[in-house]
Amino acid sequence: MSISTPDLCDEHPEKVRVLTPMFHNYGGRSSFGGRIRTVKCYEDNSRVKEILATPGQGHVLVVDGGGSLRCALLGDLIAGSAVQHEWSGIIIYGAVRDVDALSELDIGIQALAAMPLKSVRKGVGDIDVLLHLGGQIIQPGEYIYADNNGVIVASTSLLV
Numbered sequence: 001m002s003i004s005t006p007d008l009c010d011e012h013p014e015k016v017r018v019l020t021p022m023f024h025n026y027g028g029r030s031s032f033g034g035r036i037r038t039v040k041c042y043e044d045n046s047r048v049k050e051i052l053a054t055p056g057q058g059h060v061l062v063v064d065g066g067g068s069l070r071c072a073l074l075g076d077l078i079a080g081s082a083v084q085h086e087w088s089g090i091i092i093y094g095a096v097r098d099v100d101a102l103s104e105l106d107i108g109i110q111a112l113a114a115m116p117l118k119s120v121r122k123g124v125g126d127i128d129v130l131l132h133l134g135g136q137i138i139q140p141g142e143y144i145y146a147d148n149n150g151v152i153v154a155s156t157s158l159l160v
């Protein structure tokens with residue numbers, strides 16, 4: 001599926017909410033979108049690993065990592081699990097690692113930056129909670145679309 005966020009903005013100006021530009025592409029798919037699932041965590045990717053090991057059904061996981069760049073919340077092993085479980089993409093307000101391997105995976109991945117240090121797993125974090133991210137409110141069940149132009153959110157699907 002090829003998605004153009006500028007085209008979606010032009011076609012649905014009253015429906016889209018645009019996140020503040022801050023994310024960079026790291027995955028093998030440069031454009032992706034789908035229904036939102038969320039995780040809120042800080043320097044602990046336990047819930048990210050947990051949810052990406054469940055059937056993704058083409059959904060996109062949006063992770064509010066508090067913007068921390070002190071450790072990565074996603075690497076190649078967890079992203080590989082997401083591919084196996086048919087997730088469309090992952091957007092992380094935080095860091096990722098193993099970026100060369102991530103670029104080879106058939107999944108969309110956007111994050112703030114790369115950081116080689118992994119997180120410490122303590123089992124902390126919340127799944128499917130409302131997030132305040134990039135100047136927007138993001139709710140589980142809404143739709144998110146991302147490409148090299150940016151990230152947009154809508155209450156309903158923008159794809160026919």
